Amino acid sequence: MNAPLPRVVLAGNPNAGKTTLFNALTGLRARTGNYHGTTVEKKSAILGLPQKVELIDLPGMYSLRAVTEDEKVAAQVLRGHDAKFPHPDVIIAVVDASNLDRNLFLVSQLAECGRPMIVALTMLDAAAGQGLALNTDLLSSRLGCPVVPVPYGSQEGADALKSLLGEWLDGGVGKVALPHRPREDLLCGAGCSGCPFHGRFTWSEQLAREVVRSHHVIKNRHTERLDEILTHPWLGVLAFLGVMVLLFSLIFSVAELPMELIEGLFSDVSAAATHRLPDNLFGSLVGNGILQGVGNVVVFLPQILILFFFLALLEDTGYLSRAAFVMDRLMKRVGLPGTAFVPMVSGHACAIPAIMSARVIENRRDRLATILVLPFMSCAARIPVYVILIRLLFPGRPFLAGLTFTGAYALGALAALGTAFVLKKTLLPGESKPLLLELPAYKTPNLRNAFLHAIQRGNLFLKQAGGIILLISIAIWALSTFPATPPPETAIALRAEAVHATPDEAEGLLETAKNLEAQHALEHSFAGRLGRGIEPVVRPLGYDWRIGIGVLSSFAAREVIVSTLSIVYGLGEDADESDQLLVDTLREVRNPDGSPVFTTATAWSLLVFYVLAMQCLPTQAVTRLETGSWKWAALQLGYMSALAYFCALVTYQGLRALGYA
Amino acid sequence: MDKIAFDDQQIPLTRLPAKACGIVTNVENKEELERLQAMGLCLGRRLEVVKTGDPLIVRVFGSRIGLSYRLAKHIGVSPCPIAPRCWEKEP
Numbered sequence: 110m111n112a113p114l115p116r117v118v119l120a121g122n123p124n125a126g127k128t129t130l131f132n133a134l135t136g137l138r139a140r141t142g143n144y145h146g147t148t149v150e151k152k153s154a155i156l157g158l159p160q161k162v163e164l165i166d167l168p169g170m171y172s173l174r175a176v177t178e179d180e181k182v183a184a185q186v187l188r189g190h191d192a193k194f195p196h197p198d199v200i201i202a203v204v205d206a207s208n209l210d211r212n213l214f215l216v217s218q219l220a221e222c223g224r225p226m227i228v229a230l231t232m233l234d235a236a237a238g239q240g241l242a243l244n245t246d247l248l249s250s251r252l253g254c255p256v257v258p259v260p261y262g263s264q265e266g267a268d269a270l271k272s273l274l275g276e277w278l279d280g281g282v283g284k285v286a287l288p289h290r291p292r293e294d295l296l297c298g299a300g301c302s303g304c305p306f307h308g309r310f311t312w313s314e315q316l317a318r319e320v321v322r323s324h325h326v327i328k329n330r331h332t333e334r335l336d337e338i339l340t341h342p343w344l345g346v347l348a349f350l351g352v353m354v355l356l357f358s359l360i361f362s363v364a365e366l367p368m369e370l371i372e373g374l375f376s377d378v379s380a381a382a383t384h385r386l387p388d389n390l391f392g393s394l395v396g397n398g399i400l401q402g403v404g405n406v407v408v409f410l411p412q413i414l415i416l417f418f419f420l421a422l423l424e425d426t427g428y429l430s431r432a433a434f435v436m437d438r439l440m441k442r443v444g445l446p447g448t449a450f451v452p453m454v455s456g457h458a459c460a461i462p463a464i465m466s467a468r469v470i471e472n473r474r475d476r477l478a479t480i481l482v483l484p485f486m487s488c489a490a491r492i493p494v495y496v497i498l499i500r501l502l503f504p505g506r507p508f509l510a511g512l513t514f515t516g517a518y519a520l521g522a523l524a525a526l527g528t529a530f531v532l533k534k535t536l537l538p539g540e541s542k543p544l545l546l547e548l549p550a551y552k553t554p555n556l557r558n559a560f561l562h563a564i565q566r567g568n569l570f571l572k573q574a575g576g577i578i579l580l581i582s583i584a585i586w587a588l589s590t591f592p593a594t595p596p597p598e599t600a601i602a603l604r605a606e607a608v609h610a611t612p613d614e615a616e617g618l619l620e621t622a623k624n625l626e627a628q629h630a631l632e633h634s635f636a637g638r639l640g641r642g643i644e645p646v647v648r649p650l651g652y653d654w655r656i657g658i659g660v661l662s663s664f665a666a667r668e669v670i671v672s673t674l675s676i677v678y679g680l681g682e683d684a685d686e687s688d689q690l691l692v693d694t695l696r697e698v699r700n701p702d703g704s705p706v707f708t709t710a711t712a713w714s715l716l717v718f719y720v721l722a723m724q725c726l727p728t729q730a731v732t733r734l735e736t737g738s739w740k741w742a743a744l745q746l747g748y749m750s751a752l753a754y755f756c757a758l759v760t761y762q763g764l765r766a767l768g769y770a
Numbered sequence: 771m772d773k774i775a776f777d778d779q780q781i782p783l784t785r786l787p788a789k790a791c792g793i794v795t796n797v798e799n800k801e802e803l804e805r806l807q808a809m810g811l812c813l814g815r816r817l818e819v820v821k822t823g824d825p826l827i828v829r830v831f832g833s834r835i836g837l838s839y840r841l842a843k844h845i846g847v848s849p850c851p852i853a854p855r856c857w858e859k860e861p
Contacts, residue, residue: 176804
């Protein structure tokens, strides 16, 4: 084994510009993962100075007296007591020059960690804008460690830091002088009996006053004016809803094109592969199992990238803490904090990035409750199902169709908020954690940061959830392919007939034969048998065994029901929700006794089921990832399915009793 | 948590009007004590109310902090005459 690399950590307050500095130092080399045994995100990169070192971006914190899970991990790393979190060789303290008092408070604690330290001064332009001039030499001599200015948006500071680190490592980090510890008597003055931090606060205030020469202090009018609107009890909520609607429609519209391209690309590649590959199991595995599976993973990327890009921009401006601020009063009625609202709204595009974005919620119970209810939000994958069922219910009546569409979204949101309320009363008891957060000064967001953040999130998803989703796709393929059955006699007859027919007729005959074979194969596969097996269970909801197969196959992904229904009703696999033929066929299909399968009651019951059911294994994989246990994913699957079943049952039986058979 | 018995000079933070200054004299919320302290809401610190309501905004130790009414009602302050920007002045 190689000797472990020297470790350099970046520590600082939230909003101090740590991430910007980390990105300036590392660029695309950053890796994201979790700290061992926790769900706290670890961002690190290997730097060549030219000596190799590991640079770790610690979670932001206000004090080493850790309170949140993130802060606890950061404190454990800095103290280095735990073998799981080996102590750092060098600490880089990231200090916001425009808010020196507060930042020096943490620096006083970092200085006590007994490690060589460098202070990186950020936000110098903001400080200059407020009329503050800093004496960095004085600060350096008071703290007993180098102070490196890191101007915003330039590589200079990062380079200076790198060369200083390089020198230290050359000479041996052990020989570097340690920073001065603030004098004990100073730290524990008169305030010691009350607040343990009082002396430390005073120490940092005094040091800040010493090194800052403020000629004429300019108040941050900008931030105050904006906050009058953005934190206003109702104007603020309106502004937030506006921002979210914009974000949400951006995800919807911007992601649509790359998603279609990806889907198109993978179905082309898979079709091409099926042509090239032998027409046997292997060919089917590669074409329909693996390639489609990879497509199922990659198709989520555009939404993930776009959501996290814009969320990072919003966070960088300082707006997200205002959003949490105004939503807190409303969200706390269902027992969730204001920070839960961003994931909730994002869930309407796709539950996967939304669950990943629930990391902004500090408290674990609040975060779990949010993750558990998020998949109730009507995501984009439900739209094809809604479209086809609503077209069945209200042909040629756009107003009623639109109303039902809206109703489906409302039902999902209502179910999410209701379940959150119940969860917070039962399984995850306790009021939401009371709001307490810094409202940083507004600033221009950094595009590069947002871009890198989105890339890191995309990477994390591919690395950690990609494999599971691929495996699930292959398992679903196997279930609907095995056991292989010989083609039905009708199809054989059609193929025989095609040999003697004109080319035009032959094409039609072969197409019909192919569809019959697909229908036959699916009916006799494990999935088909399961569908028949569960018929007694889904019968009370008004579904026949074919719909049963559709519902089962939807557990891989909801939209699959459209192509499954198309196959089981003999229309081949290429139908989509806009296909009038499919809608007409569904309206015409009959039970053995001659009654229609898709009655009004059945269609409503199916719609309610699809609004509420947990039918997305990729989401389950991400829930497992973000909660750290399959237990929560299983719970999510369990209660969502149960609720969906119950509500669909009530809908079907109720409508039947009213005469809508 | 029960109501705190405030003495003459001490009132709950929630009763301090906007733009007024106060010195923190009591923090009753034990659960959130450390979180409050780390943010600068600790005994003897000066703060200025920026915005009242729920949640409210105070300026303490150089930054603006948003906190919920539930927390603020357990923080006792004694109003102080120097205003505004009292949090910058020597105690």
